[in-house]
Amino acid sequence: MEAKSNDTTWTDICPLNDLTPDAGICALFNQQQVAIFLCKQSNSVYAVDNFDPFGEANVLSRGIIGSTADITYVASPLYKQRFNLVTGECLDSEEHKLKTFNVRIENDHIQLKEAS
């Protein structure tokens, strides 16, 4: 079901209403697992690598999103490390940083693009 894509074009992933507000889903994009989150309060979407580098499992889309000061993050469901959803940086350790993806809502669809 994967749509064709390259680095410069946006790829349709799924209808917006497949996402549950304030929760995540995992998408298959260019043979990569991408965790996508919809934050209801700010009506923004975020996309980061689904692989948890601490627990070494593909689970981040199943974490809880939260905020501290003005940073929005996801907390891993395994060992609770927090990752900045905009930059991919880990708030609890400098050693790990997640890959991030460009993501947008277009015509009520979620679209992804490799970050430049």
Place this chain on the structure above:
Amino acid sequence: MSKQRIVVVGNGMVGHKFIDTIIGTDESKYEVITFSEESRLAYDRVQLSYFFSGKTAEDLALTDAAYYEENGIKFVLNDKVVDLDFDNRNVITASGRVESYDKLVLATGSYPFVPPIPGNDQEHCHVYRTIDDLEAITQSGETSKTGVVIGGGLLGLEAGNALVNLGVETHIVEFAPRLMAVQLDDGGGALLKRKIEGLGVHVHTEKATTEIVAGTTSRYRMNFADGSHLETDMIIFSAGIRPQDELARKTGIPIGERGGIVINNHCETGVEDVYAIGECALWENFIFGLVAPGYQMAKVAAAHMHGDSDSEFTGADMSTKLKLLGIDVASIGEVHGKTPGAQSYTYHDEIEQVYKRLIVSADGTKMVGAVLVGDVEAYGTLLQLKLNDMKLPANPSVLILPSSGGEEAAGMGVDALPDTAAICSCFDVSKGDIKNAVVAGCCSMGELKASTKATTGCGGCSALAKQVLDNELSNLGFEVKKDICEHFAYSRQELADIIRVKKIKTFSALLAECGSGIGCEICKPAVASILASYWNAYVLEDEHIGLQDTNDNYLGNMQKDGTYSVVPRIPGGEITPDGLIVIGQVAKEFDLYTKITGGARVDLFGAQLHELPAIWKKLVDAGFETGHAYGKSLRTVKSCVGSTWCRYGLKNSIGFAIDLENRYKGLRSPHKVKFGVSGCTRECAEAQGKDFGLIATDSGWNLYVGGNGGMRPRHGDLFASDLSDEQLRTYVDRIYMFYIRTADRLQRTSVWLENMEGGIEYLREVVINDSLNIATELEAEMETNIENYQCEWKTTIEDPEKLKRFKHYINSTEADTGLAFKVEREQRFPASKKEILIKELS
């Protein structure tokens, strides 16, 4: 300077304590060698009875060879010291070994007194002193139906408990007119007797055994002076101890008229450089048969050898508090009316079986002694009053009367205690020590335990220590901040109140009402749990999904590789063969690792997200419900079969366990909750280790609250006795909802109860006497929850919209390619990164 050579004769608890103290001082100064006639190094004789509840000799050990070797202590086992040569300063052993000493310490302990009754030396006649004795008793127990303990003192009752544990019909025969004649008065002894008889143990007082002969129906027959008799298969003598002073007698060390090695305040005997400590020592014509005074002597002797002549033994407090056959008993000070003019206050509740007597001085201002049976909560306060010789409150009866309306029970705040007051006697922590710890930064019981070790011994002082801690904190002007996280300036309890009173149904409404930001992984699950507790809505409503931990979100426990466990509910652990077959078939079809758990059910591991609906469809179709293993909610109700099958069961524990599990299943709470239901006092369901523990008695249920296994095991506190089924449900409803209302996030009932001001007594006030006038509300809330119960998995598999979330990719049907498994013992396990690599390379 050459090392001083110390020889310690006897390696019991006190001998070991002495060595341990020496190790702690300046080991380079001493060379220590110790002898024991037993085959083991020192072990905990006080806990000896636990041998029957499964503890091994190793569990009871106080030390081991490695520790002694590390610290340069030489030890010789199985070789008794039989002679002393004071002129040449040598000890001589049974095997002929000769060792010289500079200082000699006799810690030979005591031996059990066996009354000179004809026939007392037969095969199944035992004493109760060493591990070897206990092993022999166990062996006799295997071929015995009936057993008798001669002696109804403290140790005798412990021996009685041992017989009960061995499953033999137990009799206790006492010469005196009451049990525990030394520690208790007539009233206390009589109630103790009644309570023990209530447990099915036969008590015979005022019986003098004249002979033990061959029996007709049993192995032996005991004839008594009054002409009556008793048949039994085995006998344990527990009629007191005698100081082991054989060696001293033989070598001419001065001993007392009725035995015991005479010592002075430095624990020195009448022979130069020879000390005696523990139960073999006679101080001011008194033998101390408890371990604490022995330990004091050990410390004094060690200090004196080290050159500290200020350190003296000046007697010891013989107050005791203990649980005998599950019955609380305590005795403080002098209770036999030997103090001229003493008067007393007595509280005797025949219904609840509680006896308390407080003996005060002639002028009524100071305490002389106290006896407590059935309720020993006042022990801490009373002991402090006595030890510190404090002035009694104006109306001393409040000290033993049941408290009412949540006011401070004793009427004597901890603030009144002097700094020298001993709070934790196990680790010798005074009120002043706690005060200093608080000044140094201790703010919680956890920190206090870490820095002072207080309450980590027997734990009997935890309530008192907590009171002192809180008192010191508030004296310093602390106000403990309990905000749950940065998004809400409220504790979990306050949030629960806001949600309940304002009838808030969603997280976003709560955030709008009193929060900031978007929430986080701390407050979201906590609020989700409160919402579920009060309104018991389906946890997978869109509004709630983002709040839950993944476990609640996908109705399974996430494992280390991102797969989930599947745990169907098996109420009470009862399952039909057909049910088992279905579980087996499902596990086989989906290749799930299968394990029987400690909670009496079957866990299936390794289910992938997309497989969960199909797995649960099969289980639900076969009649299973979700087991909520993923939720902070009721887990399991562990049970024995009770009166349905068991020869000893008093009530139908399995039936009641199933009822309870069905009543409370699905209810979300601050943390997980477990129940245990035992059909009799043998307690096979380990109910006292559960949040709610029920033990059947011959007239109802005893309810225990706040038990816990896990990281810090704790036995539950007895909340109420002999309850009917109906009473029990009502009380549990109220306690459970009160816990949900007032506990902190992720706080188990054990910690909740420990931190509750006023403790179990306060909880009783709230639940039994409805002191807060909320009982009806609590029951109504529980009723609503029970009515709204649904099996979350059944609801989920019936809703195609909800099932959309149960796949790994939103835009593909592929499974997670990152998963890898290996097979061990014919089952599937997650493979590690290294194992995957090895497999790929091969």
